[in-house]
Structures are given as C-alpha cells and as structure tokens.
Amino acid sequence: MQQPGLYLHVPFCRSKCPYCDFYSLANTSLIPDWLEALVSEMALYKGRFGTFDSLYMGGGTPSFLPDFGLETLMHQVQDHFVFVPETEISIEANPKDLTPERVSRLKSLGFNRISVGVQSFDNGELSFLGRQHNARDAMDAVSRVRDAGFANVGMDLIYGLPGQDMAGWFHTLETALSFTPEHLSCYQLTIENGTVFSRMKKKGNLTPIGEDLEEAFFLRTSAFLADRGYLHYEISNFARGREHVCRHNRKYWDHTPYLGLGPSAHSFEDGWRWWNVRSIREYCGALKSGNRPVEGEEALSRAQMHLESVALGLRTREGFAHAEIHDPTARKRLEELEAAGFLLREGTRVVPTMKGFLVAEHLPLYLCGDGQP
Amino acid sequence: MENIRNFSIIAHIDHGKSTLADRFIQKTGLVDERKFRDQILDNMDIERERGITIKSQAVTLPYRNKDGVAFELNLIDTPGHVDFSYEVSRALASCEGVLLLIDASQGVEAQTVANLYAAMEHDLEIIPVINKIDLPSADIERVKEEIEVDLGLDSDQALLCSAKEGTGIQEVLDAVTKHIPPPGGSAGGPLKALIFDAHYDPFRGTIVSCRVFSGSLASGDTIRLMSNNAAYRVEEVGIFRLAREPRKRLSAGEVGYIISGIKTVSDVRVGDTVTLDSDPAPEPLPGFKEVKPVVFSSIYPISSEDYHSLSEALEKYKLNDAALVYQKDSSVALGVGFRCGFLGLLHLEIVQERLEREFGQSLIMTVPTVRYRFVLTNGQTVSVDNPIDYPEPVTIDKALEPYIRASIMIPERYMGMVMDLCLERRGVNSRFTYPTPGRIEIQFDMPLAEVIYDFYDKLKTVTQGYGSFDYDLLDYRESDLVRMDILVNGEKVDALSQIVFREKARARALQACERLREEIPRHMFKIAVQGAIGGNIIARKTISPFRKDVTAKCYGGDITRKRKLLEKQKKGKKRMKMIGSVSIPQSAFVAVLKSESK
Numbered sequence: 001m002q003q004p005g006l007y008l009h010v011p012f013c014r015s016k017c018p019y020c021d022f023y024s025l026a027n028t029s030l031i032p033d034w035l036e037a038l039v040s041e042m043a044l045y046k047g048r049f050g051t052f053d054s055l056y057m058g059g060g061t062p063s064f065l066p067d068f069g070l071e072t073l074m075h076q077v078q079d080h081f082v083f084v085p086e087t088e089i090s091i092e093a094n095p096k097d098l099t100p101e102r103v104s105r106l107k108s109l110g111f112n113r114i115s116v117g118v119q120s121f122d123n124g125e126l127s128f129l130g131r132q133h134n135a136r137d138a139m140d141a142v143s144r145v146r147d148a149g150f151a152n153v154g155m156d157l158i159y160g161l162p163g164q165d166m167a168g169w170f171h172t173l174e175t176a177l178s179f180t181p182e183h184l185s186c187y188q189l190t191i192e193n194g195t196v197f198s199r200m201k202k203k204g205n206l207t208p209i210g211e212d213l214e215e216a217f218f219l220r221t222s223a224f225l226a227d228r229g230y231l232h233y234e235i236s237n238f239a240r241g242r243e244h245v246c247r248h249n250r251k252y253w254d255h256t257p258y259l260g261l262g263p264s265a266h267s268f269e270d271g272w273r274w275w276n277v278r279s280i281r282e283y284c285g286a287l288k289s290g291n292r293p294v295e296g297e298e299a300l301s302r303a304q305m306h307l308e309s310v311a312l313g314l315r316t317r318e319g320f321a322h323a324e325i326h327d328p329t330a331r332k333r334l335e336e337l338e339a340a341g342f343l344l345r346e347g348t349r350v351v352p353t354m355k356g357f358l359v360a361e362h363l364p365l366y367l368c369g370d371g372q373p
Numbered sequence: 374m375e376n377i378r379n380f381s382i383i384a385h386i387d388h389g390k391s392t393l394a395d396r397f398i399q400k401t402g403l404v405d406e407r408k409f410r411d412q413i414l415d416n417m418d419i420e421r422e423r424g425i426t427i428k429s430q431a432v433t434l435p436y437r438n439k440d441g442v443a444f445e446l447n448l449i450d451t452p453g454h455v456d457f458s459y460e461v462s463r464a465l466a467s468c469e470g471v472l473l474l475i476d477a478s479q480g481v482e483a484q485t486v487a488n489l490y491a492a493m494e495h496d497l498e499i500i501p502v503i504n505k506i507d508l509p510s511a512d513i514e515r516v517k518e519e520i521e522v523d524l525g526l527d528s529d530q531a532l533l534c535s536a537k538e539g540t541g542i543q544e545v546l547d548a549v550t551k552h553i554p555p556p557g558g559s560a561g562g563p564l565k566a567l568i569f570d571a572h573y574d575p576f577r578g579t580i581v582s583c584r585v586f587s588g589s590l591a592s593g594d595t596i597r598l599m600s601n602n603a604a605y606r607v608e609e610v611g612i613f614r615l616a617r618e619p620r621k622r623l624s625a626g627e628v629g630y631i632i633s634g635i636k637t638v639s640d641v642r643v644g645d646t647v648t649l650d651s652d653p654a655p656e657p658l659p660g661f662k663e664v665k666p667v668v669f670s671s672i673y674p675i676s677s678e679d680y681h682s683l684s685e686a687l688e689k690y691k692l693n694d695a696a697l698v699y700q701k702d703s704s705v706a707l708g709v710g711f712r713c714g715f716l717g718l719l720h721l722e723i724v725q726e727r728l729e730r731e732f733g734q735s736l737i738m739t740v741p742t743v744r745y746r747f748v749l750t751n752g753q754t755v756s757v758d759n760p761i762d763y764p765e766p767v768t769i770d771k772a773l774e775p776y777i778r779a780s781i782m783i784p785e786r787y788m789g790m791v792m793d794l795c796l797e798r799r800g801v802n803s804r805f806t807y808p809t810p811g812r813i814e815i816q817f818d819m820p821l822a823e824v825i826y827d828f829y830d831k832l833k834t835v836t837q838g839y840g841s842f843d844y845d846l847l848d849y850r851e852s853d854l855v856r857m858d859i860l861v862n863g864e865k866v867d868a869l870s871q872i873v874f875r876e877k878a879r880a881r882a883l884q885a886c887e888r889l890r891e892e893i894p895r896h897m898f899k900i901a902v903q904g905a906i907g908g909n910i911i912a913r914k915t916i917s918p919f920r921k922d923v924t925a926k927c928y929g930g931d932i933t934r935k936r937k938l939l940e941k942q943k944k945g946k947k948r949m950k951m952i953g954s955v956s957i958p959q960s961a962f963v964a965v966l967k968s969e970s971k
Binding site: 007022187188189190211212214215218235236249252253258260264265266267268273275298304307308311312315333336340342357358359360361362363364365366368 | 897898919920921922923924925926927928929930932933935936939940942943946954
C-alpha cells in the first residue's frame with residue numbers, strides 16, 4: 001500500500017468564478033474561526049494514517065490566506081502529523097497573490113510545488129471566466145515562481161470555451177510551454193450545476209461548443225502535448241515525465257488513503273469514505289463543541305470498490321488490473337472493447353486508449369455488470 | 374319496487390361524470406365529509422390518473438325526495454372506452470334510465486352522441502343534464518340548442534348543475550325519481566338476474582354484480598349460470614353502499630351482489646343470466662355474448678430470473694380480469710414469457726400498467742398483433758397470433774386476416790379527412806348515414822390489424838376529438854401477408870417481427886427502424902437497424918455513436934457522486950434488454966408500431 005496523502009481545504013476566494021462549483025466564500029472575516037477549527041480537526045486525527053508523503057493545500061484559493069494563516073497551518077500540520085523527508089508539498093495559487101514576497105515566503109515555509117491558476121493567456125477569455133488577473137499578470141507570476149527556484153511548477157488551464165477556436169487555445173498552450181512547466185492541468189470547460197454558467201446556459205446565453213469540437217479539442221491537446229514530451233497521465237493532467245506526475249492527486253484514483261481536512265473535504269481509508277459539512281459555520285460549530293464535522297460516510301461494498309477501481313482507473317493511463325474483470329460476460333465485453341480500440345492490454349493492466357479516454361464515464365457500465373452490463 | 378330507480382350517468386370524457394357521482398354519494402349521506410375521497414367510484418389509481426372508468430361499479434343511494442318519499446337509487450357506473458363496449462351495453466341493460474351529462478362550455482361532443490345512441494338502443498329514459506354551469510365560459514343557451522338540434526332531445530327537460538360547486542344536485546336526483554320509470558318484472562316468477570360486472574375479493578372469492586329482472590334469491594339458494602350451467606350455493610346477497618351491505622334477499626328490480634364461492638372472475642361471464650336451480654327460467658335474458666380477445670402480445674420479464682414472479686403476478690391479476698387470456702411463450706431474444714390475448718389496446722395498456730405498478734413487475738411487451746389464418750398447401754388451416762409462428766412462405770397457399778365493420782360518427786365537416794384515414798387503413802365498402810343534420814355516420818369494412826394500434830388516436834386527432842369509433846368483428850378475408858423482421862447490428866430480434874400486408878411492408882419497416890433509432894440510446898459504437906423480408910433488407914437506419922462523455926474533473930470530492938451516478942445508470946441499463954451488445958429499452962418493443970415520433 002502506498003503512503004497516505006493529506007489535503008487541506010481552504011474555502012476562501014477573492015471572488016467566485018462563474019464556472020466553479022467548489023465550496024468557497026469571499027468573506028475573510030471567518031478565517032480566524034476556520035483556522036482554529038482546522039487545528040482542532042487535526043487533533044482528532046493525530047497519530048492516525050501513519051506517515052504521509054504528500055500535502056496538498058487546495059481550495060478555494062489557498063494563496064489568498066494571509067501570511068499568518070499559512071504559517072499557522074504549516075506549523076500545526078507538522079505538529080500533528082508525520083511526513084517522509086521528501087514529501088510533495090503543493091499549493092494552489094492565483095497569479096495576483098504571487099507577489100515576490102509571497103513567493104519567497106512560500107518557499108521558506110517548505111512548499112515545493114506550486115500550481116498556478118492561469119486558466120488562459122487570453123485577456124478576453126480571462127474576463128469571460130471572471131478572473132481578476134490578465135495574461136501579463138499570469139506570465140509575471142509564473143516567472144517569479146521559476147525565479148524563486150521552484151523546481152516543480154504546474155499551471156491550470158481551461159479550454160473549450162464558447163466561441164474559442166483551436167488557434168486561440170494553442171496560443172495559450174504555447175505560452176504555457178514557454179515556461180517549461182513540470183505539470184499542466186488542462187480542463188475542458190464543464191458546465192456544473194449551480195454555477196453562474198449553468199444559469200446562463202439555461203437562459204440560452206451560453207452555448208457549449210458541442211461534442212464534435214470537444215472531441216477535437218481533447219485529441220489535439222493530447223497529441224500536441226505528447227509531442228512536446230508531456231505524459232497524458234489522466235483525463236485532464238499532463239506531466240513532463242513520469243517523475244512529475246502529481247503524487248498527491250494520484251492517490252484519489254487508486255484508492256490510496258487520504259485525509260481531507262476542512263469544510264467539504266473528503267477522506268478515504270480502507271474502504272471507508274467520509275466527508276465534512278460544506279458550510280464553514282457548521283464546520284466551525286461542530287469542532288467548537290467537540291464533534292467531528294462529518295456530514296456523511298460510506299463503507300464501500302466489494303462491488304462498489306470494484307466499480308470505482310475500474311471507473312477511476314479508466315481516467316488514468318494506469319488503467320485497472322486485468323484481474324478486476326473475472327465475470328465471463330464482462331471478460332467478453334472487455335475483449336470487444338479491446339477489439340473496438342477503446343482499451344489496450346499492457347501486461348497485467350488494462351489501459352484506455354485516447355478513444356477510451358473520451359468515453360471513460362461510459363466504459364464502466366459495460367465492464368461492471370452483474371452478469372448483465 | 375315502485376321506489377327503486379336504476380340509472381347510469383353517461384358523458385363525454387371530462388364532462389364531470391365522476392364528480393357528479395361523488396356529489397350524489399355526498400348528498401345522500403352515504404359518506405361523511407371527512408372520509409370523502411374524490412371520485413369514489415373510480416377506485417383504481419390508473420382510472421384516477423387517466424380520468425376514465427375501466428370497470429363498472431354500482432352503488433345504492435338512499436334518497437328522500439322533496440315530498441318526503443324514500444327511494445333506493447341504484448347508480449350503475451359504466452366504463453368509457455371502445456375496448457369495453459360490451460360491458461357498457463350490459464350496464465345499460467341493467468338500467469331504466471340515464472343522465473346524459475354535457476359540459477356547459479364544451480357542449481355536445483362525439484362521445485355524447487355515441488352514448489346517447491347506446492342508451493336509445495336499450496330504450497332508456499334519457500335526462501339531459503348540463504354540468505359545469507359555474508364556469509365563466511359556460512354557454513347554456515348554445516348547449517340547449519345543441520341538445521335540440523344535434524341530439525333531438527327536448528331541451529326544456531335539461532337540468533342545470535355544477536357538480537363541482539354542488540349546485541342543482543337535489544333537482545337532478547328529484548328528476549331521477551320523477552322521470553325514470555320504476556323497474557318492471559315480478560318478484561314471483563323464476564329468477565332472472567343479469568350479471569353486469571364481477572370482481573375478486575381475496576377473502577370472499579368472486580363478487581358478482583347483478584340486476585334482478587324477475588324472481589328473487591337469498592343466501593342458501595342454489596343458483597345456476599345459464600351460459601355454462603354451473604351451479605353454486607349462495608353464501609351472501611346484498612347491496613353496494615360504499616362497502617358491501619348484506620341483505621336477506623335480492624328481488625326483482627334491485628341491483629346488488631352475490632357471493633357464492635365462485636373462485637375466480639373467469640368462472641363468470643358478464644352478460645350471463647343467473648337463475649335458481651330449483652325453479653330455472655325457461656330462457657336467459659337476451660344479449661349474452663362471449664367476449665373474445667382480439668389483440669395479442671407477449672409479455673416478458675426484463676430479467677429472465679423474474680419469470681416465476683411474473684407468472685405469479687399474472688395468476689393474481691387474472692383473478693380480477695376475466696377478459697385476459699394467456700399461455701407460456703418463448704423468444705430467442707427475450708427468453709421465456711407469456712403470450713396474452715386482450716380485448717383491445719387500452720385493455721393491453723391497463724394490464725401492463727397494473728402488472729408494473731401493483732405487482733412490481735418490469736416488463737417488455739411485444740408488438741401487438743391480430744390472429745391471422747393461413748391455409749397451407751397441404752390443405753391444413755393454421756391460426757397464427759404470434760409472428761414467431763408464421764409458416765414457411767413456400768407452404769402458404771392462402772393468407773387470411775380478420776376484418777371489422779368500423780362505425781365512425783363525426784360532424785360532417787371532418788368527412789374528407791376521415792375518409793382519407795380509412796382508405797389509407799385499407800378500408801373498403803363504405804356506407805354513409807345521416808342520423809341528425811350536420812352529423813354523419815361512416816361505416817367501413819377494415820382489417821382489424823389496421824385499427825389496433827393508433828387508429829383511434831389518429832381519428833381523434835383529425836376530428837379534433839369529435840370522432841367516435843366503434844367496431845364489430847365481421848369475418849376473415851383473403852390477404853397478402855409477409856413477415857417483416859428487424860435486425861439490430863445484423864442480429865435478428867424475433868420479438869420485433871411483425872406480420873404485415875405486403876404492399877405496406879416497406880413503409881412499415883422504415884417506420885419501425887425510425888422508431889428504434891429514436892428509442893435506442895446512442896452507444897459507443899455505430900448501430901445499424903434494418904428491416905427485412907426473408908433475406909432481403911428493405912429498410913435501414915443508423916444510430917451514430919457518442920464520442921465523448923468524459924468530464925474534466927475527478928478528485929476526492931467527486932468520486933462518491935460519480936460512482937452513484939454509475940450505479941443509477943446501471944440500474945437503468947438493467948431495465949433494458951441486451952441484443953448482442955446493444956441495449957434496447959423496453960419502450961422500443963411497442964414503439965415500432967407507432968407511425969409518428971412522440
């Protein structure tokens with residue numbers, strides 16, 4: 001079993017982006033209470049989960065936290081948990097927050113991986129996405145991170161925006177590559193329920209680009225980045241070599257244990273999954289009165305573990321173990337899917353092809369039946 | 374007997390029949406307000422939802438008129454669909470009069486006329502009642518004129534009421550006592566009681582609803598059913614309140630029930646005459662007819678391991694539905710199931726819905742068909758009501774299909790469109806009569822196969838709801854028939870085969886392929902849907918694959934939600950049938966007959 005990962009959820013943002021359905025608030029007055037609660041939550045798990053080899057600070061916008069907040073968190077985390085020496089310590093950051101002072105502070109606090117929320121290098125697209133920064137800000141931020149000596153830099157990009165053409169997207173990609181980032185997350189725009197974009201779509205003010213273009217964007221992105229030496233290791237994630245695969249995020253996809261702290265964070269260990277309440281107030285309230293801030297939990301049955309192993313595996317280049325499929329009907333379907341070019345056998349693993357990646361959410365329905373898919 | 378009145382309410386759909394019945398029940402104090410449930414007579418969910426009455430029921434209302442005279446009013450409810458026209462005729466035969474209910478804003482409509490004719494055939498007293506007078510759009514004068522002109526009734530007799538508001542109810546009940554004659558017949562003669570309904574009670578067995586025309590019966594008597602001479606000992610007789618209310622005796626003129634240890638409703642025939650074993654009537658009441666199924670379809674469980682559960686459900690369901698017949702059937706595509714015979718399409722849909730809703734079954738029903746006859750080259754004649762049994766083409770000497778006489782009544786202005794529809798459905802030998810000015814009755818000889826699916830819907834569409842339709846079976850006539858098969862990705866799906874008129878085979882095949890293209894969800898691969906006769910492909914449609922469904926993000930907080938979605942989709946898939954690697958939804962098996970998309 002691999003070593004567990006620790007996730008800290010920072011539920012604050014300078015402003016809410018119209019496409020994002022992660023839980024966050026623009027209200028900073030709750031930061032002190034949240035910090036205190038988070039430290040109490042750490043105490044609940046002290047000594048559990050063994051030795052971590054990754055720490056991931058996500059959100060929200062962790063870089064939005066004031067210095068004292070980041071310092072408190074880093075110190076408390078080390079007081080409560082044990083880490084291997086070479087732990088991957090990541091933080092998500094907004095270009096606007098990455099001032100020279102902040103970048104060096106992050107370095108001195110021990111962060112060794114920064115994921116910059118660039119989203120696009122096109123000012124029109126950035127404003128459509130409701131971002132506070134422009135392309136210049138993004139380029140400056142990435143340069144500063146590089147100059148500060150960060151050896152593991154990633155960028156988050158969004159593509160497939162309404163009206164975007166291939167040339168526009170490749171301009172953003174090329175600009176990103178000019179910094180030779182170790183990691184790229186390229187997210188095709190998804191209209192999530194409850195977001196501003198979803199309301200715009202319902203009113204007819206936002207038209208998704210459609211299946212044909214989605215497919216084309218996806219395939220060309222993959223081919224282009226492969227050509228530049230990037231490993232397409234998950235649907236939306238690319239690494240400049242195997243060693244730059246995000247160690248923390250991988251744990252979500254292969255049932256490695258992870259502990260998530262903070263409002264709405266999910267945790268998983270030995271077939272159990274539990275998740276915290278979303279509301280910051282409820283989260284703080286629970287911990288103040290000495291309770292676990294857990295909203296729900298589930299024990300996964302064998303069938304559910306199997307379904308998840310296949311479904312999550314299909315989102316990655318690792319695929320799933322061939323041994324997962326033993327039912328004769330499912331074996332037959334597996335062969336059909338291999339013959340049809342959706343899947344490939346690689347030793348003991350079954351891995352998705354590009355064609356398979358595209359329908360990764362549908363493939364498990366064929367493979368994980370109860371006799372009948 | 375002077376103070377008994379037997380009557381029925383007849384109306385076009387939605388003109389307020391059930392609401393008026395409910396008012397009667399309230400007004401006569403049969404039920405207190407608290408217990409009152411809307412539309413008490415229609416006690417099945419399906420009836421409630423569709424707003425139609427499927428099975429007839431009766432209720433005896435105690436009523437004191439304005440002069441203080443006590444009456445027993447027997448309200449006999451009638452089903453409102455052409456599939457059950459025989460049941461309607463038996464319910465009407467049990468009455469002396471009817472309330473012809475007309476919506477004050479809609480006026481006289483197709484079913485109003487058809488119902489009026491049915492009532493006239495039974496020589497019943499007809500009281501026109503204009504309902505919904507509370508509506509802002511009510512136009513009483515116009516409706517009165519229609520009653521005079523279109524129906525040929527005396528509009529001065531028409532009563533005004535609002536069943537919804539409860540106004541005019543007393544006047545309607547008084548008119549029932551005043552204008553509808555008391556029942557005739559003598560309590561002294563040999564027993565003759567007409568069975569107009571039967572239903573099953575899990576504790577008491579079959580409850581027979583009947584109208585006594587002469588003589589009387591009491592518990593302890595031995596009765597005989599005159600159609601099959603079966604004898605039973607009477608355990609209990611009584612009348613219908615909201616629940617059954619036992620009585621010592623049922624006598625001439627009365628409406629009530631008999632419990633006599635009859636196990637299933639299939640042992641009694643609606644329209645049969647009940648008499649006494651000790652003093653039998655010399656001949657039965659007129660009008661008995663054995664109702665035979667005319668539409669056939671197979672029922673399969675979606676998951677083959679549910680066969681036994683389906684078998685039990687059918688057995689239980691059958692206790693309450695004498696008209697359904699079934700036997701074991703099997704298909705290469707769908708496994709083991711049952712071949713069923715129905716009175717018509719509505720009957721089929723009711724059976725399907727009740728098996729699914731009340732008995733929790735997940736079903737696939739195959740394309741409904743009629744019963745064909747084939748004379749083979751060896752001189753033998755075979756009946757075929759399942760396309761699987763279609764004989765080898767080279768052995769067929771002559772093919773025959775059942776014909777009906779369709780009677781369609783419409784306002785004159787729709788004549789052109791209705792003629793076109795009937796001719797398109799291979800109608801021949803047309804005749805016209807003009808029952809009232811502005812109305813026309815069209816009769817056609819037509820293959821039954823052409824009307825079983827959507828003819829009635831089509832008729833209603835082209836006549837904007839004004840067309841009424843009724844039919845009688847005529848005979849078998851020579852025809853040119855072929856079996857049209859459907860192939861999904863090259864694999865023949867036997868449950869989708871149809872026997873069709875050769876000239877229409879190509880059009881039917883295209884239609885079936887188009888419907889399947891709409892019904893079968895996109896898969897990851899291309900699906901070819903083809904229609905074929907023998908080895909010849911005569912139609913083809915393609916279902917293009919979906920190419921991308923993957924969403925961008927899947928981190929810690931997304932996994933449970935995504936898995937739950939997959940589990941839900943898997944459940945949905947279980948309700949589909951796998952043909953090769955193609956999942957076909959249950960709706961597809963009947964949709965192939967539809968001429969238009971939903």
